[in-house]
Amino acid sequence: MSAVQAAVLALQGSVEPHLRSLHASGVDPSEVRKPEHLEEISHLVIPGGESTTLHHLLKLHGLDQLIPDRVRAGSLALMGTCGGAILMGKNPDQFPPRFELIDVEVDRNAYGRQVHSFIGKVEWESGPGPGSGEGVFIRAPRFSKIGDDVNILARKDGEAVAVQQDRCIACCFHPELTSDPRLHRWFLGI
Amino acid sequence: MNDGFQSPLRGAGLSEAHRTRIGLAEMLRGGVIMDVTTAEEAHVAQESGAVAVMALERVPSDIRRDGGVARMSPVEKVEEIQKVCSIPVMAKARIGHFVEAEILESLEVDFIDESEVLTPADHAHHIDKNRFKVPFVCGATNLGEALRRIGEGAAMLRTKGEAGTGDITEAVRHLRAIHSEIRRLTTAPEEEWMTLAKDHGAPYSLVCQVATEGRLPVPNFAAGGIATPADAALAMRLGAEAVFVGSGIFKSKDPLKTAKAIVHATAHFEDATEIANASRDLGEAMPGIDASKLPEAERLQDRGW
Numbered sequence: 001m002s003a004v005q006a007a008v009l010a011l012q013g014s015v016e017p018h019l020r021s022l023h024a025s026g027v028d029p030s031e032v033r034k035p036e037h038l039e040e041i042s043h044l045v046i047p048g049g050e051s052t053t054l055h056h057l058l059k060l061h062g063l064d065q066l067i068p069d070r071v072r073a074g075s076l077a078l079m080g081t082c083g084g085a086i087l088m089g090k091n092p093d094q095f096p097p098r099f100e101l102i103d104v105e106v107d108r109n110a111y112g113r114q115v116h117s118f119i120g121k122v123e124w125e126s127g128p129g130p131g132s133g134e135g136v137f138i139r140a141p142r143f144s145k146i147g148d149d150v151n152i153l154a155r156k157d158g159e160a161v162a163v164q165q166d167r168c169i170a171c172c173f174h175p176e177l178t179s180d181p182r183l184h185r186w187f188l189g190i
Numbered sequence: 191m192n193d194g195f196q197s198p199l200r201g202a203g204l205s206e207a208h209r210t211r212i213g214l215a216e217m218l219r220g221g222v223i224m225d226v227t228t229a230e231e232a233h234v235a236q237e238s239g240a241v242a243v244m245a246l247e248r249v250p251s252d253i254r255r256d257g258g259v260a261r262m263s264p265v266e267k268v269e270e271i272q273k274v275c276s277i278p279v280m281a282k283a284r285i286g287h288f289v290e291a292e293i294l295e296s297l298e299v300d301f302i303d304e305s306e307v308l309t310p311a312d313h314a315h316h317i318d319k320n321r322f323k324v325p326f327v328c329g330a331t332n333l334g335e336a337l338r339r340i341g342e343g344a345a346m347l348r349t350k351g352e353a354g355t356g357d358i359t360e361a362v363r364h365l366r367a368i369h370s371e372i373r374r375l376t377t378a379p380e381e382e383w384m385t386l387a388k389d390h391g392a393p394y395s396l397v398c399q400v401a402t403e404g405r406l407p408v409p410n411f412a413a414g415g416i417a418t419p420a421d422a423a424l425a426m427r428l429g430a431e432a433v434f435v436g437s438g439i440f441k442s443k444d445p446l447k448t449a450k451a452i453v454h455a456t457a458h459f460e461d462a463t464e465i466a467n468a469s470r471d472l473g474e475a476m477p478g479i480d481a482s483k484l485p486e487a488e489r490l491q492d493r494g495w
Binding site: 010011012013014015016017020033034048049050052053055056057060082083108109112113114115117118119136138139174177178179 | 202213218240241278458461
C-alpha cells in the first residue's frame with residue numbers, strides 16, 4: 001500500500017482541530033479546497049461545519065462529485081464528522097444531497113438546537129475500540145436508519161453514534177474537539 | 191497557516207458547558223453569518239451558504255438612520271426566522287440586559303450577540319455570560335476588552351467595526367490591535383505579565399494563557415463594515431476566523447448574488463483568482479459612510495466597558 005497522505009477539507013468548519021488530531025496521529029496533513037489539492041490524497045476528513053454551507057462550497061468546484069467518485073474508485077478513504085457525517089449517508093430527496101457512501105440515513109439537528117448540545121460518554125465497540133471515550137455533540141445529527149452491511153463503531157446509551165462501511169466513517173460527534181486521537185489514528189489505517 | 195498544531199485545543203481544562211459553547215463557535219469557522227430581518231431573507235441567506243443568521247428587526251444601517259433606542263428583536267420576529275432555518279439562528283441582546291438574554295435563551299436561539307449595535311442597557315456592566323447555557327459572542331476592539339468578555343463567559347469574540355457603514359477600516363484596526371497585542375504578550379518575560387494584565391484591564395489568568403498559547407482562548411470573528419467579497423477576505427487574511435455581514439448583503443443591489451460571493455471569497459480567502467471570480471458582475475455594493483467622519487455620539491464601537 002502506498003504512503004498515507006491525509007488531508008482535511010478546508011472550506012468551512014472545524015478544520016484546524018482536525019488538522020491537530022491528524023498531526024497527533026503521526027501524519028502531516030494538508031488542506032483541500034479545490035480539486036487539484038485532492039490529487040495525492042489517500043485519506044480525507046470532512047469536518048463539521050454546516051452541511052448546507054459545505055454542500056454549496058463543494059459544488060463550486062465539483063468536489064461534490066469528485067470526492068465520492070474517488071471513494072467509489074477505491075483510491076480515497078473518507079471520514080465525516082457531524083456536518084461531514086450528514087453528507088456521507090443517503091437521505092433520498094433531502095437537502096443537502098448526500099454522497100450515498102454509507103448505507104445510513106442521517107437526520108440533521110436531531111437533538112435540537114444549541115442549548116441541547118452536550119458532552120457525553122461514548123463506548124467504542126469496534127474500530128478504535130473497545131473502550132470508552134468522550135463524545136462532544138454540537139447540534140448533532142442522528143442515524144435514523146442503518147443498513148445491514150454497516151459496522152457500528154461506537155454507541156452512546158445503546159444508540160449508534162459512529163459507523164463505518166468499507167473505507168468510509170461517519171461520526172455524529174466531534175473527536176477532534178478532544179485530545180483523544182484514537183478515531184483519527186484508526187481512520188488512517190483503513 | 192497550520193501553526194495551530196502547536197497551540198493546545200481550545201477549551202481544554204474548561205467545564206463541559208463552556209466547551210460545548212465554544213464548540214459551536216469552532217463549527218462556524220470559515221463561514222459567513224448574515225443579518226436577516228424576515229423569513230424570506232433567511233431563506234436567501236441559507237440558500238447562499240450562510241453558516242448562521244442573525245435575526246434582527248432592522249439591519250444596522252437602518253438602526254443608524256432611524257436613531258432612537260434599539261432593542262432586542264421582537265419575539266415573533268425571532269420565531270419567524272427560526273421556523274425557516276436549519277442553520278443556527280443568533281439574536282442580539284443589549285449590553286448588560288440579562289433579561290433580554292434570558293428571553294432569547296428560552297426561545298432557544300443558538301447564539302446571543304451582546305451587541306453595541308443596540309442601545310446599551312447598562313453603562314458599567316456586561317451580562318454574566320457564564321451562567322447561561324446558550325453561547326455568547328461579544329465585540330472587542332483590543333485585547334483587554336476581548337479578555338474581559340472571555341472572563342465573563344463569552345464563547346466567541348468579534349471586532350466592533352462600525353456597523354451599518356460599509357466601511358471596513360475599524361474592523362481592520364481592531365484585528366490589527368488584537369493580534370499585535372497578542373504578539374507583544376508572547377514575547378514578554380513572565381515577570382511582566384501582571385503589569386500587562388493591569389495595563390490591559392484583563393484577568394491575569396487569561397493574560398497568562400494568551401502569553402503561553404499565542405492566541406485567544408475562543409475564536410475571533412470579524413464584524414462591522416464588511417460590504418464586499420474582498421472585504422471578507424481581507425478580514426480573514428488579518429486573522430479573523432469567520433465573518434459577520436450585516437447591511438452589506440440586503441442593502442446591496444443583488445442580495446443572493448452578493449451573499450454567495452461573500453461565502454465563496456471567505457472560503458477561498460487566500461486565493462485571489464477565486465476572490466476575483468466571486469467578485470465578477472456583482473452590481474452595486476451597499477452605499478457607504480466614511481467611518482472616520484462619524485460624530486462621536488454615533489460611534490457604536492465606544493459602547494462596551
